[in-house]
Amino acid sequence: MSVRAVRDAISLARPVLGEAEERRVLEVLRSGRLSLGPLLGEFERAFAGKVGAAHASAVSSGTAGLHLALRAVGVKEGDEVVTTPLSFVASANVAVYERARPVFADIDPVTLNLDPEAAAAAVTDRATALLPVHLFGYPADLAAFERIGLPIVEDACEALGANDADGIPVGGRGHPAVFGFYANKQLTTGEGGMVAVADSAAKERIDSERNQGRAPDMDWLDHDRLGFNYRLSEVACALGLAQLERLDDLLSGRARVAETYRQMLRGVEGLELPCEDTGRIRRGWFVFVVQLPRDVERDVTVRALSERGVPSKPYFPAVHLMTYYREQFGHREGEFPVCEDVAARSIALPFFPEMREGQVEQVAEALREVLGR
Numbered sequence: 001m002s003v004r005a006v007r008d009a010i011s012l013a014r015p016v017l018g019e020a021e022e023r024r025v026l027e028v029l030r031s032g033r034l035s036l037g038p039l040l041g042e043f044e045r046a047f048a049g050k051v052g053a054a055h056a057s058a059v060s061s062g063t064a065g066l067h068l069a070l071r072a073v074g075v076k077e078g079d080e081v082v083t084t085p086l087s088f089v090a091s092a093n094v095a096v097y098e099r100a101r102p103v104f105a106d107i108d109p110v111t112l113n114l115d116p117e118a119a120a121a122a123v124t125d126r127a128t129a130l131l132p133v134h135l136f137g138y139p140a141d142l143a144a145f146e147r148i149g150l151p152i153v154e155d156a157c158e159a160l161g162a163n164d165a166d167g168i169p170v171g172g173r174g175h176p177a178v179f180g181f182y183a184n185k186q187l188t189t190g191e192g193g194m195v196a197v198a199d200s201a202a203k204e205r206i207d208s209e210r211n212q213g214r215a216p217d218m219d220w221l222d223h224d225r226l227g228f229n230y231r232l233s234e235v236a237c238a239l240g241l242a243q244l245e246r247l248d249d250l251l252s253g254r255a256r257v258a259e260t261y262r263q264m265l266r267g268v269e270g271l272e273l274p275c276e277d278t279g280r281i282r283r284g285w286f287v288f289v290v291q292l293p294r295d296v297e298r299d300v301t302v303r304a305l306s307e308r309g310v311p312s313k314p315y316f317p318a319v320h321l322m323t324y325y326r327e328q329f330g331h332r333e334g335e336f337p338v339c340e341d342v343a344a345r346s347i348a349l350p351f352f353p354e355m356r357e358g359q360v361e362q363v364a365e366a367l368r369e370v371l372g373r
């Protein structure tokens with residue numbers, strides 16, 4: 001392929017990185033301080049301010065953040081954590097890390113988030129936490145989950161910039177809310193994550209457990225609890241600070257691309273687009289996932305799109321039907337019919353803040369053509 005063809009190929013996702021990121025990273029390199037330096041606290045405070053949380057703890061990934069957040073609300077061996085089967089596998093894995101059992105409940109067919117009624121029905125006396133996911137940046141129905149009365153950990157890894165049904169920014173509601181900074185997320189540090197929390201005790205515990213269980217006033221090599229190495233480097237914090245400064249632009253870029261997709265794909269028979277915001281809800285756009293018409297084969301569609309220079313991928317597969325979850329927990333097809341139907345028909349289309357209108361048009365036209373409508 002020629003250089004030009006490579007440059008013009010549409011990618012599935014693509015971070016926005018510029019001079020601000022380069023300058024900040026260079027400053028860290030020149031400072032010689034690569035971990036546990038001044039940028040850690042700076043990034044945490046700036047991020048907490050952005051989502052309206054009292055505190056935030058930076059960690060090495062969204063998964064690490066979810067793990068520590070579950071520990072912070074007291075999940076332990078033998079417990080059950082009620083969550084959605086339509087998510088990235090990490091949402092369920094983190095319960096398994098603590099030898100707790102992820103208990104799935106079906107999703108809402110419109111929002112694609114965990115259905116609060118199904119979740120309530122799945123609660124047993126062993127359940128000690130709920131782990132709703134703001135899937136594809138669309139806020140989960142937190143008020144309904146709060147009525148169930150169990151501690152909540154929000155998987156907000158896809159929802160930076162979203163507002164919930166009460167108009168509260170995701171992360172600012174008071175439950176531990178976990179964000180992810182992998183390269184395709186709204187804000188990236190390459191790898192990284194953040195746990196937003198309301199109280200200083202939770203922050204202290206998370207800060208300690210990300211750093212081998214060291215108490216803040218303790219000696220460098222003394223440890224008063226079991227911990228992990230889930231630290232985020234100064235280089236990553238520098239990237240995060242630069243990204244945070246341009247976050248509003250990144251988010252509005254994504255929202256613009258989503259709106260263009262919506263206009264160009266509206267009315268394609270049988271194709272389901274992401275649900276629209278209602279009331280005070282504002283989606284924090286992360287991906288543009290469509291559900292294909294029931295009468296087309298997804299694999300054929302993905303291949304035909306690829307032949308037209310348009311990458312796409314099945315997204316998300318149902319977690320309970322993954323090999324590990326089938327083998328370890330005995331899950332099988334038919335348990336969560338709404339989730340399974342959505343998972344079988346969904347594909348993610350190319351989506352990133354700097355995607356040009358012409359590129360969106362190319363994707364939309366290819367999809368219409370491939371679908372024959």
Ligand SMILES: *Cc1c(COP(=O)(O)O)cnc(C)c1O
Pocket residue numbers: 061062063064087088090091133155157158180181182192193
């Ligand atoms: C990205 C993501 C995570 C965390 O992923 P990491 O790669 O560990 O940062 C967790 N849950 C969901 C739903 C995600 O999309």
